[in-house]
Amino acid sequence: MGRPRTFDIEQALEAALAVFWRKGYEGASYADLVEATGVERPALYSAFGNKEALFLRALERYNAHYGSYVWKAIELETSRQVAQRVLEGAVELSTRFDDRTGCFGINGGVAGSDDSEASRRALIKWRADGEAVLRERFERAKREGDLPNDVDPSVLAAYLLTIAHGVAVQAKAGFPREKLSAIARQALSAWPGK
Amino acid sequence: MGRPRTFDIEQALEAALAVFWRKGYEGASYADLVEATGVERPALYSAFGNKEALFLRALERYNAHYGSYVWKAIELETSRQVAQRVLEGAVELSTRFDDRTGCFGINGGVAGSDDSEASRRALIKWRADGEAVLRERFERAKREGDLPNDVDPSVLAAYLLTIAHGVAVQAKAGFPREKLSAIARQALSAWPGK
DNA sequence: CTCATTACATAATGATCGTTATGAAACTGG
DNA sequence: CCAGTTTCATAACGATCATTATGTAATGAG
Structure with missing residues (x-):
């Protein structure tokens, strides 16, 4: 009632x-x-x-409505496909809406007053969760021979998200999508394995 | 008086x-x-x-006291050396002080209220200036044959700073320097030319 | 219809924001 | 030593911050 x-x-x-x-x-x-x-x-x-x-x-x-592309990407066949899809997703999402470019998880708070420390910690944890998911995916790729033995899956996961975060910052600064896509392609050329 | x-x-x-x-x-x-x-x-x-x-x-x-490493880096001999030094500098500066990790130009303001739009614009311009300097350096490298003909210097410059921005975000989140260095090495493996 | 319950809009709470008025204190030139 | 100038510390300014007290409107149950 x-x-x-x-x-x-x-x-x-x-x-x-x-x-x-x-x-x-x-x-x-x-x-x-x-x-x-x-x-x-x-x-x-x-x-x-x-x-x-x-x-x-x-x-x-x-996370549920916009960040889901990461969870979908890890289901792809090869680690390179995963990496490519993640970066494509980051570029697309960061430039999808003209009135809110960039990433919620970055824009939300990189730095700020002490009062908002809790919200920043929540975002850091959210980003770390995403990184963990990717790391596990790349560990699997290594076991399956999709990635060479000398790579460090945790570095690859961190590398990928570092690009994504950088892309988000650039998008917030007004970079056009084509430029961000070119950056993502450049980043992908560093990817080990096929 | x-x-x-x-x-x-x-x-x-x-x-x-x-x-x-x-x-x-x-x-x-x-x-x-x-x-x-x-x-x-x-x-x-x-x-x-x-x-x-x-x-x-x-x-x-x-810019004068901490960001000068970019202006010094462009004087190096090859574009790869420039790229390496820039990323090394970004990692080092982002983790130099425990009480202010990350980059002034990123922490300063990615997003915020409308009142602080001017400060964000200033930071965006500052970052764009750095990118322009690197782009010109890589254009020179291309003319000199240090970089292959099919590369786009503006993409390389943007790529490099995208990594740097991502590294800054990660540093602010508490990533240790060693991890950031590994990320930088991974990013460098995508560098064209010798 | 009455009552308990929930949501509504208005307006106020104390705290903190960036900014400045005020008057005393410390210096120099004449 | 005095007049003029600049900086000092204290304290206040109006505006805005997140949060909530207040009273009325709208519902379902008895």
């Missing part, structure tokens, strides 16, 4: 996600969030908790 | 630079700056102008 909600909670979350994606955690104010979602402050608090909780919910949604 | 300054202006600037390096533009408050510099607010305003001007002065100093 009780008065029913007048807004769609997933729709509001998506709008909040877009704000955080564009402005980062600290750069996004409740005035921005209210304007983007069309939901008043107290309603946001009652639906999502405080700003940090809302940000984490947004990260969760970003 | 008049009452003499009781603090060293370059020393205060260096302390402010360290704060911006660590917390970014928006994350750095005047409370932080006063504590780090040991200089009261009105004195900071009278010496440097407002926050934006102080940040730009800090960027200037960062």
Whole structure:
């Protein structure tokens, strides 16, 4: 019972996600969030908790709705295909929306005040999770002979995500997609194995 | 004439630079700056102008005192040596200080509120300047036959800085120097030419 | 219809933001 | 020694920050 909600909670979350994606955690104010979602402050608090909780919910949604290309990529046949798909995905996602270029996980917070340390830690953990998934995939590739014996899967995974993060920074700076694609191709030429 | 300054202006600037390096533009408050510099607010305003001007002065100093490795690297003999030195420099600088890992130009501001747009634009321009210097160097290398004819110097320059930016993000996340070096070596294995 | 419950919009909370007004303190030239 | 100038520290400015108290509107259950 009780008065029913007048807004769609997933729709509001998506709008909040877009704000955080564009402005980062600290750069996004409740005035921005209210304007983007069309939901008043107290309603946001009652639906999502405080700003940090809302940000984490947004990260969760970003991971499920936008970051899924990594989880799909690791199912490809060869490590090179995986690497290529990951970089393609990073370029595509970083330039998909003109009003929020780059990556939520990078824009969200690289540096900031001590107050927002928790949100940055959450993003770091999120990126580390992605790296772990790739590392495991490349360990398998090594066992299967897809990658030579002298490579370090953890370095390859870290290398790949380093490119992805760099691409995200460049995208946020306004680099066009074609340029980012050329960068990704260049990075791929460093890939060991076939 | 008049009452003499009781603090060293370059020393205060260096302390402010360290704060911006660590917390970014928006994350750095005047409370932080006063504590780090040991200089009261009105004195900071009278010496440097407002926050934006102080940040730009800090960027200037960062460029001269810490970012100079790029300008030195382009004097090396081959493009590969240049690329190697740039990445080595990025890794070293990103991990030189434990209390301000990463790069001033990245930490300073990737995303944020609209109020700090100007500072982000300044950083984007700074990074673009570095890229232009490298591009010109690689154009020369191409003319001299140090780089093959089918490469695009602007892609190589952008590629190199994309790695550097990615490395900076990883360093800010706490990656150890050794890991970043391994990433840099991996990136270098994609370098065309000898 | 009444009541308990939930969500609503308005507006206020204390804290902190960047910035500056204020007046005393410390120096130099006359 | 005094007048003029600059810096000093204290404290305040309005604006905005995240968060919430308040009272009304809208529902379902009894």
